Amino acid sequence: METNRRQFLQTIPALAAAPALLSAAQAAPFFPLSCNQYSWITFYARDGKDWGADLDASLADFASTGLKAYEPALNNAGEVTKLLPLLKKYQILMPSVYVNTSLHEAGEAAKSIESVLSIADALKPANTKIVVTNPNPIKWGSQENKSDAELAEQAKNMDKLGAELKKRGMTLAYHTHDVELRAAAREFHHMLLATDPKNVSLCLDVHWVYRGAGNSQVALFDIVKLYGRRIVELHIRQSKGGIWQETFGEGDIDYPRLVTAMNAINVKPHFVLEQCLEKTSPKTMNAAEAHKVDMVEAKRVFGIL
Incomplete structure (x- = not known):
């Protein structure tokens, strides 16, 4: 269900002052609350509209x-140039x-x-600092898991990509959906254990x-600890x-607890809203x-100015 997912330095002095290599503890002070494209795509699709049809209007x-x-x-x-x-x-x-x-395959990698x-090179005028990627599964919607050899290849290539982005003053951030949490979360853990945190x-x-852990906050907060x-x-x-609800607020996940857990280890991440819709979401x-x-509630919960 995943959808194939920027000259104005003078207007963003705070970003221009950001360090070339971010650490988790350094990211937030330079970045305002952000929002991912995908949540807008889901809202537009529900109303029979195409987010990308008229990007100016969107x-x-x-x-x-x-x-x-x-x-x-x-x-x-090319999409960067247009954006x-x-x-x-x-x-x-x-x-x-x-x-x-x-x-996970050498040629495609x-x-x-x-x-x-x-x-990344096209993004230089925007002073973008974080590049997020969720490596493709074997096949979207399939229950097939990657082999050990494919996981090793993927980790090697992710580390290589991260090292190249680092040279450009950017940080590679590994993202997951639920697929990576299958089979004892071996894909998720290997991507972090077999790559250099730098x-x-x-x-x-x-x-x-x-969700990938079976709607488990125990698993979520264990991952935060790890x-x-x-x-x-x-x-x-x-x-x-x-x-999934239409708006961010109180619900299944204890976000205030997450804030406490991150504060305890002095981690101040970049916050990105992605309050998407699914078929059973309210309308x-x-x-x-x-x-x-979303903005009001997220700023309250996360203490964002």
């Missing part, structure tokens, strides 16, 4: 909420981006790395980890009774209305 809608930062999903450098003028027009920052990769690095950080998609210091970004979503408001609510 980003005008995005900007109307008061959101100041955007995390797009990028497939190639940059629109972000400048609406005074929207782009601290992070999401890129698609396939890293080489193409993915080349593509991501071309995207090259690969973690984008903790809180709800996908929760890898919390590698968290450079959080994807924020809430559910009630296991169902009471449009995308802009919902994201205005």
Whole structure:
């Protein structure tokens, strides 16, 4: 269900002052609350609209909420070229981006790395600092797991990509859905244990980890204990009774507890809203209305100015 997921330095002095290599504890002070493209895609799709059909109008809608930062999903450098003028027009920052990769086979991995690095080079005018990727599974929707050899190949290539992005002043952040939590979460753990923390950080998609572990907060907070210091970004979503809600707020996941856990280890990640919809989600408001609510609640919970 995953959808193939930026000249204005003068307007962003805080970002321009950011260090070339982020640590998890350094990210947040430089970045405003952001929002991922994918949540808007799901809201637009529910209303029979296409987010990408008129990106100018879509980003005008995005900007109307008061959101100041955007995390797009990028497939190639050409998309960056088209996006940059629109972000400048609406005074929207782009601290992070999401890129698609396939890293478990050597040939495909080489193409993915080349593509991501071309995207990274195109992003230089935007001063983007975090590149998030969720390596493709064997097949989306399949129950087939990667072999040990494929996991080893993927970790090697992820570390290589992270090292190359580091040279460009960017941080690679590993992201997961529920697939990586199957089979004793061996894919998730190996990607973090077999890569250098200097090259690969973690984008903790809180709800996908929760759902992938069978709707378990025990598993979620164990992962925070194990890898919390590698968290450079959080994807924020809430559910009630296991169902994604229209807005972020109280629900299945104890986000105040997560804030306490991160504060205890002095981790201050980049916060990215991704309050997506699924078939059984409530339907009471449009995308802009919902994201205005999200902003108020997320700023309250996470102490974002």
